Amino acid sequence: MSPVHGGPHSGPTRRALLTAGAGAALLAGCARGGAPGAPAAVASSPAAAAGGGITPGAMTLFKDPSYNFNGLLALGASGAGSAEVGEVLTAVNAINGAGLTAQSYVKTFRSLGDQLMAAPPGAPADGQTKRFRALRAAQYYGQALFFVLGSDDPGSEEQLYKAGRAAWDAFCDLCDPAPVKAKVPYGTTPLPVWFFRPDASGTPRPTVILTNGSDGQNVDMWTYGVPAALERGWNALVYDGPGQGQLLFVDRVVFTPTWERVVTPLVDWLTARPDVDPGKIALTGLSMAGDLAPRAAAFETRIAALVAMPGCVEPWLGFPPEIRKILTPDKQQTNDIWNKEVVPELPPEAADVMKKRFEPFSVPAMLAARQGKLFTDFYTPASRIKALSITDVVPRIKTPTLVLDYEGEQFYPGQPRRMFDALTSPKDYLKLTAAQGAQLHCSPMAPQLHCEVVFDWLGKTLGA
Template sequence: MTLFDDPAFNFNGLLALGGAGSGSAEVGEVLTAVNTINRAGLSSQTYVRTFHELGDRLMGPPPGSRPDDATRRSRALRAAQYYGQALFFVLGSDHPGNEEDLYRAGRRAWETFCDLCDPQPVRAQIPYGDTTLPVWFFRPEPSDHCRPTVILTNGSDGQNVDMWTYGVAAALERGWNALVYDGPGQGQLLFVDRVVFTPTWEEVVSPLIDWLDMRPDAETRRIALTGLSMGGDLAPRAAAFEDRIAALVAMPGCVDPWLGFPPELRQILTPHKEETNRIWNEEVVPELTPPRTRRPRCGNASNRSRRRRCSRPARARPSPTSGHPPAGSRRWTSPMSSHASPCPHSSSTTTTSSSTPGSRSRCTQP
């Protein structure tokens, strides 16, 4: 199905449309937004404005009515989806500085949805290094009955609402618990705390399992871990070192996330740090900020969005009870110069090892 001529916009539009199956979108709303964007002329600006306004409209009451809690809950969930759609392309719009505000709007919609769930998810802040991991623990009913639990891991661009679509609703229907969380490089940790991705994802998941292990309603011998999109690379890494995971689902199974970066981005990396910096700063960076008279290009916005998730050192340490060595020296990258770093593979000296948890590990150019 083609909603937009541009494949990146089309992919995201289809993602929103697919959310209708779990109530996180409504077919008529999405198609109306698509028609509005196409009539105005497809661009990051029109896409962001249309979905942002749709989210704002749903967070208010329907004109002339006083909605019940079920209606407000449904509207808030859909608003979270539409804010997430706007957030994905905001860096290519006329107002890239609105990124954190858009994230916070989506987060408020998500929290409103959670407040109106019955039962409400248990919220927690689980210690992780210098910060905490926000957790939403959904249960089919509020008793202490011991149940299996699925931990749902997002990718590089998803929001909490995507985890509802991906598996929370299905888990609850089957009598399972479902745990949603923001890890480094995701959600609150990225947009508010400025903590970026780490390759040592076992140090993210182990504190979550420690927390579940203390709950009477979670059967710790029956914990499944899922990973969606980039999570298909992160979740298997966690399962390789965390033996309390009974089942693993990676969608897709990702053995080389480097290949997920656009070819034009991979091609600028050379064996020499100085040459890579020259190409980046003299040839690429000027193209990343087109003049206001030029239509914002989706590829640039997408690339910038993904680079920022990996472009600052992560300072995370594992929970003291997780049993794994500190991660302070293992991070995706450090900036190559005073200019923006193009991606996590551009470190001049890179050593990788996934076989020993204590070894130095960075993303590397193949």
């Protein structure tokens, strides 16, 4: 890494790179469920062509690619019952009509969540109506949560998370059978888990552990796996790990690079249950968990099948090079560059992106963001993100592995193939495409197709 000190001649060039260039790249890459930041400047980002190319015509809900990606995630969730097409498109129209901002986005989707948690029009709601209204509310609260740090009320982040969590729990309580809720030991802060079963018969079944990414919510794990598992006679485990959900927003526990220490207690808990077949436990990782889940499988040998969605070996590369150059081996030098050279000229929108992208890796960054401030310690969270590299452990994986890739992958381009090539275990690689309507990171418009691909492979691999 070359030095990044500014001098009489390097200052203007450097400043342009670290403010305008980095700001544009970050703004192009701020998307829920995605990697921390964007891999390239806005001109070269596939998602940047919001009006055509990879997201043409009706796939353009918002001109801004970050908001568009989030809107597509909500729209795609309709197939799993965790959104409603009419509700999402009505919200999109309202936001565009008011003028697209973080404030209008948060206000509109939060209001929609509140509306669904209230009594519906017409006759009193039965259990199924209440159940799926709560599930959709969880989705819309999650939409608002992603952009709340850039809104007029960033301090409401924890409250907004809790609203979404309450909606999720209300949905779960009305399921039949309701998922088993438990707290699995992990350090000093237990992991909340929701264990979904097709029935309460106690029959030993194949089980999938669904691992979320850097900023997804529990409702996303419903969309990307729970119904698909239940319909095939599988159990499904949803959980919050460090840097996610309750552990981040309430307990204030950030991401760890040693994800096997997270997964092993989950496997311990599952194998102690009579309704789990201990020889058929699969692990999936969505978005940044395409790095976390493979790391865990490299050390937790009871995992019988692994799916990386997409494969990711270096999350730090999800940031544009202009941002990565800020990090030097010296903490003081790094933070001086950040605070004296970058922050003063960082565009407000790019600053909001950095707040969101760094909060899962730094409690001080999260708390500062809730006060409308930008963090001052760049070195610590950046180093934590860089430590998530699994290039040295991928060859250790012995578990049969499916590596997914996506046409137009805007956060980890090229990394799924890198993972696949480095694997020494039985392996398969599959790229979902625009011709299938499954383009972009995690196929936001095609989660049903996504689940079909994943569970067909799991069924074949485990003979389930």
